[in-house]
Amino acid sequence: MMVPDVPVLLLGYGPVGMAYAELLARVSKAAVSKAAVPDVTGQRGGGLRLAAVVGRSAQCVVGEDGVRPRAEWEPRTPLADLLDQTGARVVVQATPSHPDLAAPAVEDALTAWRHGAHLVTATKCHVLADWRRLRQVSTQARLGFGLSATTGAALPAADVARSALLGYDVQAVRACLNGTSTYVVDRMSEGMTLAEAVGEARRRGIAEADPSADLSGADAAGKVRILAGLLWDWDVSTLDVDLAPVDEGTAAEAVAARRSGARLRPVATASLDQPGTVRVRLARVEQGDPLHAINGPEKAVSYDCGEVGVVTVSGGASSPLGAATAMLKDTLRYVTADPLRLGAP
Numbered sequence: 314m315m316v317p318d319v320p321v322l323l324l325g326y327g328p329v330g331m332a333y334a335e336l337l338a339r340v341s342k343a344a345v346s347k348a349a350v351p352d353v354t355g356q357r358g359g360g361l362r363l364a365a366v367v368g369r370s371a372q373c374v375v376g377e378d379g380v381r382p383r384a385e386w387e388p389r390t391p392l393a394d395l396l397d398q399t400g401a402r403v404v405v406q407a408t409p410s411h412p413d414l415a416a417p418a419v420e421d422a423l424t425a426w427r428h429g430a431h432l433v434t435a436t437k438c439h440v441l442a443d444w445r446r447l448r449q450v451s452t453q454a455r456l457g458f459g460l461s462a463t464t465g466a467a468l469p470a471a472d473v474a475r476s477a478l479l480g481y482d483v484q485a486v487r488a489c490l491n492g493t494s495t496y497v498v499d500r501m502s503e504g505m506t507l508a509e510a511v512g513e514a515r516r517r518g519i520a521e522a523d524p525s526a527d528l529s530g531a532d533a534a535g536k537v538r539i540l541a542g543l544l545w546d547w548d549v550s551t552l553d554v555d556l557a558p559v560d561e562g563t564a565a566e567a568v569a570a571r572r573s574g575a576r577l578r579p580v581a582t583a584s585l586d587q588p589g590t591v592r593v594r595l596a597r598v599e600q601g602d603p604l605h606a607i608n609g610p611e612k613a614v615s616y617d618c619g620e621v622g623v624v625t626v627s628g629g630a631s632s633p634l635g636a637a638t639a640m641l642k643d644t645l646r647y648v649t650a651d652p653l654r655l656g657a658p
């Protein structure tokens with residue numbers, strides 16, 4: 314069964330936004346040519362159509378020829394007008410996660426829901442800054458609030474927290490969810506300098522445009538804050554955060570850990586024993602620990618489910634394609650399934 318015509322509006326056309334646009338085109342083309350379409354619901358994604366792309370100050374309403382070269386984009390108009398013009402049913406956010414950009418990102422999310430569109434986001438700043446309001450408005454609007462890409466790109470950490478473990482007695486979360494810091498510490502353990510390793514993470518599109526939140530632990534903590542909101546209804550925006558940064562001094566510890574068969578990992582934790590607090594520590598993890606096995610920028614998260622044991626999900630590297638894939642999954646979920654079932658957190 315084909316998905317009916319679903320115009321999608323994309324905010325942000327950096328590495329993640331571009332990867333999403335390419336995936337959307339691939340899914341639609343595959344459906345048109347009757348090839349198998351990778352689709353979580355078993356339905357075809359052929360009706361998904363990129364209707365408009367928005368950058369910092371310019372936008373492109375997408376026609377038959379796809380996204381036009383930048384020089385041909387028109388000046389930005391208010392999002393509400395563009396939603397009216399395109400009739401978009403899904404708004405996808407792939408703008409920077411810098412805290413200074415939280416307010417406009419909140420406004421965009423509210424505008425999307427006001428216009429009856431689902432929201433799918435890779436952007437984290439507004440989710441962290443205004444959790445309760447976003448959750449409440451999306452729930453009241455009975456529209457999707459797709460967060461998969463905010464908690465570890467391709468890793469389905471949020472899906473596991475919000476639906477797969479529903480009803481489980483999750484007591485604690487222990488995670489490596491920042492691909493950049495895991496990758497950087499791994500490279501430093503092999504002899505690279507901090508600057509070289511960060512440069513490489515940037516080239517691979519894993520690091521943020523401003524990588525300070527990757528290195529300080531704030532991004533890793535942010536992802537676990539969101540998981541804690543989904544699992545325990547903690548107010549993501551008001552949690553205490555206790556961080557340990559990756560810096561030049563990390564190299565010696567990383568090398569020593571590797572020589573002894575262990576690995577140094579930026580590990581973020583939250584636990585019902587310490588409500589309201591998320592911690593990030595540079596911890597030595599031993600072989601056999603699920604957090605040892607990953608190779609940066611892969612991710613892993615273990616949910617301690619009390620008497621039924623620990624459930625771990627791992628793999629799914631950070632990358633623009635990983636984030637875009639998670640956003641495509643959320644998009645398909647909202648346009649092919651009952652949004653009340655898997656919609657707002």
Ligand SMILES: NC(=O)C1=CN([C@@H]2O[C@H](COP(=O)(O)OP(=O)(O)OC[C@H]3O[C@@H](n4cnc5c(N)ncnc54)[C@H](OP(=O)(O)O)[C@@H]3O)[C@@H](O)[C@H]2O)C=CC1
Nearest residue numbers: 325326327328329368369407408409410435436631632636
């Ligand atoms: N890379 C990864 O592995 C992952 C990234 N993410 C998240 O995805 C998001 C997008 O990342 P990425 O593609 O690297 O892009 P950037 O964070 O570099 O954002 C680029 C896009 O945002 C636009 N933009 C920049 N500044 C502003 C602003 N002040 N207001 C509005 N728009 C602005 C740019 O506009 P213009 O085109 O005009 O320059 C561009 O289109 C980030 O929030 C990131 O945290 C999530 C999971 C994984």
Ligand SMILES: N[C@@H](CC=O)C(=O)O
Nearest residue numbers: 491492493519521631
């Ligand atoms: N910069 C982030 C990108 C995904 O959220 C990371 O390194 O994991």
